Amino acid sequence: MTATPTGTTADTDTITMREAFAARATALLDADPRLAVVLAEISTDLFEDAAAAHPQRVVNVGIREQLLVGAAGGLALAGLRPIAHTYAPFLVERAFEQVKLDFGHQGTSGVLVSVGASYDWAEGSSTHFSPRDVALFDTLPGWRVFVPGHAAEVPALLDRAVASDESAYLRLSLRHNAEPHGTRDGSLDVLREGSRATVVAVGPLLDNVLAATAGLDVTVAYTNTPRPLDTAGLRDLAARTGNTVAVVEPYLEGTSAAIVSGALADRPHRLLSVGVGREELRRYGTAADHERLHGLDAEGVGARLRAFLAAG
Amino acid sequence: MMLGMTATYEQTVDLARRSVADVRYPAVKTYTLDPIWVLYDRVLRIDPAHPDDPGRDRFLLSKGHGPSAYYAVLAAKGFFPADWLDGIAAAGSRLGAHPDATLVPGAEISSGSLGHGLPLAVGTALGLRATGITDARVFVLVGDAELDEGSNHEAIQYAGAVGLSNLDVIVVDNASGTIGWPGGIASRFAVNGWSTAEAAAADHDALHRSYTAPHPGRPHVTVASAVTDPH
Known part of the structure; x- marks a missing residue:
């Protein structure tokens, strides 16, 4: 991290x-x-x-x-x-x-x-x-x-x-952000506002997302309560960012895709899912190593987000 | 017809036959009737009018397959009307081929997948102890083949080690396991510090003696042999 x-x-x-x-x-x-x-x-x-x-x-x-x-x-x-x-x-x-x-x-x-x-x-x-x-x-x-x-x-x-x-x-995880965030009721905590996409960061990946999105015109919203996901809040944020959404979550990539897609089913939208890969890496090392190997360090997340925005 | 507390054993046998639910288990599915009947008729302190009383004794049917005998006893003791026994496992029935505790008055657990009842019973016994309810007992019925499931052995080891004296297991042994238990089922409990007794599954007095035998400081198992179906 x-x-x-x-x-x-x-x-x-x-x-x-x-x-x-x-x-x-x-x-x-x-x-x-x-x-x-x-x-x-x-x-x-x-x-x-x-x-x-x-x-x-x-x-x-x-x-x-x-x-x-x-x-x-x-x-x-x-x-x-x-x-x-x-x-x-x-x-x-x-x-x-x-x-x-x-x-x-x-x-x-x-x-x-x-x-x-x-x-x-x-x-x-x-x-x-x-x-x-x-x-x-x-x-x-x-x-x-x-x-x-x-x-x-x-x-x-x-x-x-x-x-x-x-x-x-x-x-619980040993991975963590520098500071605590989040709302009392589990609703999305908007930390940065932009226009091109809403990036939802879950739990300990927030700091990586904040670093990855520095200089990008995107909204960053944090949650430590992915279930039930604040889909009402997400719909509002998505509507203000071209219905373009990325979810960066510290577990299996795409875990939230069905919920986000379902929440936006009434409108054309784009969704990028960033998370832990399905493959078995057969590697040791440190958690930071694995975060990087899965593309979840700031550099990896930033590259995925820039490619996603460029494709839009 | 609500039989209430007046149903006799013979009437309950008839109810069990009426309620046979699963063609995979023809007549033998009532082989658990005697062990369950003796519990409800002579041992358990449960009031059908107050089935959620926190201080009640519990009976957990872990082996949820072929629950006809269980349903029959619950009906005989007034937990629900006997006419519920008609049409078991139909779409509109509250009684299925596996019991659902949220649908069956008096059923303490939903079961059907083997190996869940004994760990749940351990937790229930721990919970009663932790809430100061010291005179309530937790009985759980498992089948001999159900003991194949390793989850039971986690529970048997732990309950014996901590001396969970408010826990009673009934193993109804109809020799249905393929590999079986060389050296006997009771020995698996005894080696873990349990009090043990064996009884013929149709011998009501022997069952009653085992169910009521004192076992201070340790859990108790009754191995009820039903190798030949009494019905």
């Missing part, structure tokens, strides 16, 4: 999203006797105090992801608000049938919180990459998806997820 935190002024500049999540969840556990956290070894070190204070509501099931999600579903059946947390591919992909059947199909809901994102632990490579997660949630009814771009965005998003009676997926 091109942007690293500078001029640190807030605690959240120096902690990770995962640490911000654990701290907020711990506070919520203290305040809400109906909240429970289920872990599968991952992040147990961050929940030691919470587990000591609430041993019956902070549960580590070991490396058992089917049970992680199933037990969370059972807690919901018993009237609790469960948070299940582990590494993204094991939470969403390994246990996807549990995600599908153990909440919504039961008439209940839960909160899933992942770490790892698309390529956070690049040294670990594909087994720990989860670029497909948001696309999978799009196959299920009713899930909210939160993709914070900064640790300081995490507490409010967790609060929204926990307070809702709908299911929610909170996707």
